[in-house]
Each structure stands twice: as structure tokens, then as C-alpha cells.
Amino acid sequence: MGPRGAHMGPRGAHMGPEDVSMGLGVFLWSWGCSFWPGRCSCGAGGAPMGPEVLLWGRRCSFGAEGCSCGAGGAPTGPGALGCSSAPRRQVPLYQRGGTVIPRQDRVRRSTECMKGDPYSLYVALSPQGTAQGDLFVDDGESFDFSTSNRFLHRRFAFASNLLTSSSADPRGAFETPSWLERVVILGAGKPKEVLLRPKDGPERSLDFQHSADPPVLTLRKPGVPIGADWVIELR
Structure with a gap:
């Protein structure tokens, strides 16, 4: 300095x-x-x-x-x-290519007020068209994440036009009302169709918006719980 x-x-x-x-x-x-x-x-x-x-x-x-x-x-x-x-x-503010960053974008007075807010996933593709990132959530107050496994650890991975949400640690047992509000994929081309396949639910199409310069694909309101297993496919 x-x-x-x-x-x-x-x-x-x-x-x-x-x-x-x-x-x-x-x-x-x-x-x-x-x-x-x-x-x-x-x-x-x-x-x-x-x-x-x-x-x-x-x-x-x-x-x-x-x-x-x-x-x-x-x-x-x-x-x-x-x-x-x-x-x-x-x-x-720059994000390294090949990463997925979960964010809660609603402005609040404190992090306490953000509990239960929805998440957005920012997927920055690498030159190989892949990305990966994690989300860890607990109550933010106690040590129950360590003593009672009260935590949620999710892994998000993008490859071959598939964005997948899976458990990164099956020992975790924590429920949160937070859900997935938006997915922003930096570097993605414009698909003909975007499909959401929840583990416990029917397949459905997602609304999306694409800009070409720079290439940014925004998927609107998947609406799945942030702690659920699902796959989003770009076709």
C-alpha cells in the first residue's frame, strides 16, 4: 500500500x-x-x-x-x-470464470433480515464452458452446524449445457424457506428452450432473456427450494 x-x-x-x-x-x-x-x-x-x-x-x-x-x-x-x-x-467487480456464486440480492438492514430471502446463482463459464460452486447455510447463530449437523451444503455444477444442484454433504439436515429466484449465466449462448427438471416434480419450461454483447443468459424464477435437487438443461 x-x-x-x-x-x-x-x-x-x-x-x-x-x-x-x-x-x-x-x-x-x-x-x-x-x-x-x-x-x-x-x-x-x-x-x-x-x-x-x-x-x-x-x-x-x-x-x-x-x-x-x-x-x-x-x-x-x-x-x-x-x-x-x-x-x-x-x-x-470481477468473477473468475469457472465459478458459481450464490447471492441474496435483496437489500436489507442486516443479514438477520435476509434469512429466508431467495437466492440468485451467478454462473461464470470457463473457456471450456464449465463452472462449479458451493452454498453453505446454517442458522447463523449457534454451533448446531457442528454439534447436530444442522446445516445445508449444496453444490452447483455446470457442464454440457446442464446446471445441476446436488448435496455436497448428505450429513447436513437444515431446512430453509429460501428458494431459487434467478440464474444468470455469463458466457452462455442463446438456447431455443430451457427446461427445469426437479427431483420431486414435473419437468417444465423456464422463461429466459438473452443478451448477445456481452453474452448473458438470465433464467427467471425457477422457484425450486434452494436445498432441493434439480437439473436445468439449455437446449
């Missing part, structure tokens, strides 16, 4: 509070946007312009450090470091 909390860049170079740096060797997604490491753009005369970053409602680009352009202005490879402006009121 530099003076007054400012971050220090590579080799001790000072970076101001409105700059953010990160390595480009990791496939990342942001909230509702895509960050493709190494997707360098080239301007007139083959000058590098930096990897492209697509944000909700706006388009930005990283600095061109390390990006190179070949004949005809085509990018030749990723750089080692990218920098993006991060104003105090607009800090970008």
Missing part, C-alpha cells in the same frame, strides 16, 4: 485510488459483463488499444500495456498486466 492507502503497482510504481490493476492470465467475468484476457484491440496503424471490457450500459477498455499488434493491426497475444479506471462510485 502506498501513502494514504493508495495501491502500489508493479515494481513499486504508484497507482492512484481510481486505478485498478490485475494480471491478464486469469479468465474473469464481471457482474453482468465479460472481461476476456488478451482480447486486445488495435487502432489505426496497428497501435494497441488494450483488452476490451464490456460493462452494463457502457464499454471500457484496459490500458494497452503488454498488448502487441501484428500485420494488418491484428492483436498477437495477451499482455501481462491491464489497468482499468475505477472511480469511487463505479468500482468494477
Whole structure:
């Protein structure tokens, strides 16, 4: 950290509070946007312009450090470091490709008030089109998760156009009224149909919305309990 909390860049170079740096060797997604490491753009005369970053409602680009352009202005490879402006009121948040993050998106006064709120799953696909993540829930107050196995541990996995919810630890025995309100899949193409197959219930179609740039697929109100087994298929 530099003076007054400012971050220090590579080799001790000072970076101001409105700059953010990160390595480009990791496939990342942001909230509702895509960050493709190494997707360098080239301007007139083959000058590098930096990897492209697509944000909700706006388009930005990283600095061109390390990006190179070949004949005809085509990018030749990723750089080692990218920098993006991060104003105090607009800090970008990135999610690693290949992960599934459950979130309770309703704003409350406290986490106590969030008990029973529905969940949204944010699925950030890897370059191989896969993702995995866990959810652990207990009463948030006692040690019953340890002494009485009063916990819920779920695993979410995406592969081959199937999103699966299964138990990650069958010892857990905890009931929650929370349900699945939404699934957001970053990097998914537009399907013809989306099917939900609960373990205890009939198969049904889900409403969905797809945006192409960046590719984001939103599945609306699956409505299944967050602790249930189910499969969502993209067709």
C-alpha cells in the first residue's frame, strides 16, 4: 500500500485510488459483463488499444500495456498486466470464470433480515464452458452446524449445457424457506428452450432473456427450494 492507502503497482510504481490493476492470465467475468484476457484491440496503424471490457450500459477498455499488434493491426497475444479506471462510485467487480456464486440480492438492514430471502446463482463459464460452486447455510447463530449437523451444503455444477444442484454433504439436515429466484449465466449462448427438471416434480419450461454483447443468459424464477435437487438443461 502506498501513502494514504493508495495501491502500489508493479515494481513499486504508484497507482492512484481510481486505478485498478490485475494480471491478464486469469479468465474473469464481471457482474453482468465479460472481461476476456488478451482480447486486445488495435487502432489505426496497428497501435494497441488494450483488452476490451464490456460493462452494463457502457464499454471500457484496459490500458494497452503488454498488448502487441501484428500485420494488418491484428492483436498477437495477451499482455501481462491491464489497468482499468475505477472511480469511487463505479468500482468494477470481477468473477473468475469457472465459478458459481450464490447471492441474496435483496437489500436489507442486516443479514438477520435476509434469512429466508431467495437466492440468485451467478454462473461464470470457463473457456471450456464449465463452472462449479458451493452454498453453505446454517442458522447463523449457534454451533448446531457442528454439534447436530444442522446445516445445508449444496453444490452447483455446470457442464454440457446442464446446471445441476446436488448435496455436497448428505450429513447436513437444515431446512430453509429460501428458494431459487434467478440464474444468470455469463458466457452462455442463446438456447431455443430451457427446461427445469426437479427431483420431486414435473419437468417444465423456464422463461429466459438473452443478451448477445456481452453474452448473458438470465433464467427467471425457477422457484425450486434452494436445498432441493434439480437439473436445468439449455437446449
